[in-house]
Amino acid sequence: MNFVARTVVAGSRHFGKNPLLFWNTSPRKNKEEVVEHNELIKNRILSGLNVSAAAMMMTAGFAMAQTDRGAYLIDQTGIAVRAANYGTCVRTSTWTPAQATEQCDPDLLPKKVVPPKPPVPPVVPPKMDAPPPPKKAAEEKKPGKPATLPFEQRVDVPFEFAKSDLTADGRGALDELFKELKKGPVTMNVVIVTGHTDKIGSAAYNKKLSESRAQVVRDFLINSGGLDPKLIFWEGVGPRQPVNVTKFCDAKMNRKQLIDCLAPNRRTTVEVTGTRPKPAPKPAPEKPVEKAPEKM
Known part of the structure; x- marks a missing residue:
C-alpha cells in the first residue's frame, strides 16, 4: 500500500x-x-x-x-559528524578498529617511528702547521742590483785634408776615451761612429772619404780599445753635417784659406752610451774631539 x-x-x-x-x-x-x-x-x-x-x-x-x-557518519560536505557533547566522530555499526582514521581516532593508529638524528661528529680542531724555520741573515738581506748612472761620451777625431789616416791628435782623443770607459767601469749599450768631410770636392768623393774615415776609427776601437764589434754602428755622411763655425767660410777665400777654415768639418765622431755604477757616498768627516780645559 x-x-x-x-x-x-x-x-x-x-x-x-x-x-x-x-x-x-x-x-x-x-x-x-x-x-x-x-x-x-x-x-x-x-x-x-x-x-x-x-x-x-x-x-x-x-x-x-x-x-x-562506512565506518563513520559523514555529512553532505564529506566531513565526519561529531557528537555534540564529546566532540568525537559518530561511528556506524560497521566500524572496526582497523578502519580508524587520523581525523577521528588518531590514537588507534600505529605510531610513526621517527628515525633518530645522526650523531653530530665531534669538531676536530685543525692541525697547526709548524712555524717555518727562521731565515738566515744572508737570505733575508739579499744584495740588490747596484745603483747605476747613465753614461754618455762624445769624441771628435780630427783628420788632415783629403786623408783618412789617424793623426797623433786623433789617437790621443781616442786614448782619452778608453781611459774614461775604464773608470767605473762603463757598461756600453751602443757605439755610433760617423765619418765627415768638408765641402771641397765632389759629393761621391766626399761620401767615399767619409766612410773610409769611419772604418779607420771603428777598427781602432776594436783593436786598441777592445770594444765589442756588435755594439759599433758606423756610416759616412760626407759634407752634409758641417760644424756651425764653418758657415762663415766663404768661397771667395783662396784655396789655402778655405782648407784651413773648413778643417773642423774633417772629422769622425764617436758617441758612446751606456751605464756606470753609482759612486759610493763619501763618509762624513769626523768632528774633532774638544779637549776639556785644564784645571788651574
Missing part, C-alpha cells in the same frame, strides 16, 4: 468508511459547509504527503551518508 492509499484510509477514520461519498450525500449539511469540510480534508492530505516526502528524503540521505565511508 503506497503513501496516498494509507493517507486516504487514515482519513476514513474521521469521516466514515467512504469519506469521499460524504462530500455529496450528506443531506444535513448545506453547500457551504460541504465545500469548507472538503477543503479541510484536502489540506490535511497534502500536508501528510509533504511530511512523508521529507521523511523519505532524510532517510535516503542518511542511508547515503552511512554508506559513503
Whole structure:
C-alpha cells in the first residue's frame, strides 16, 4: 500500500468508511459547509504527503551518508559528524578498529617511528702547521742590483785634408776615451761612429772619404780599445753635417784659406752610451774631539 492509499484510509477514520461519498450525500449539511469540510480534508492530505516526502528524503540521505565511508557518519560536505557533547566522530555499526582514521581516532593508529638524528661528529680542531724555520741573515738581506748612472761620451777625431789616416791628435782623443770607459767601469749599450768631410770636392768623393774615415776609427776601437764589434754602428755622411763655425767660410777665400777654415768639418765622431755604477757616498768627516780645559 503506497503513501496516498494509507493517507486516504487514515482519513476514513474521521469521516466514515467512504469519506469521499460524504462530500455529496450528506443531506444535513448545506453547500457551504460541504465545500469548507472538503477543503479541510484536502489540506490535511497534502500536508501528510509533504511530511512523508521529507521523511523519505532524510532517510535516503542518511542511508547515503552511512554508506559513503562506512565506518563513520559523514555529512553532505564529506566531513565526519561529531557528537555534540564529546566532540568525537559518530561511528556506524560497521566500524572496526582497523578502519580508524587520523581525523577521528588518531590514537588507534600505529605510531610513526621517527628515525633518530645522526650523531653530530665531534669538531676536530685543525692541525697547526709548524712555524717555518727562521731565515738566515744572508737570505733575508739579499744584495740588490747596484745603483747605476747613465753614461754618455762624445769624441771628435780630427783628420788632415783629403786623408783618412789617424793623426797623433786623433789617437790621443781616442786614448782619452778608453781611459774614461775604464773608470767605473762603463757598461756600453751602443757605439755610433760617423765619418765627415768638408765641402771641397765632389759629393761621391766626399761620401767615399767619409766612410773610409769611419772604418779607420771603428777598427781602432776594436783593436786598441777592445770594444765589442756588435755594439759599433758606423756610416759616412760626407759634407752634409758641417760644424756651425764653418758657415762663415766663404768661397771667395783662396784655396789655402778655405782648407784651413773648413778643417773642423774633417772629422769622425764617436758617441758612446751606456751605464756606470753609482759612486759610493763619501763618509762624513769626523768632528774633532774638544779637549776639556785644564784645571788651574
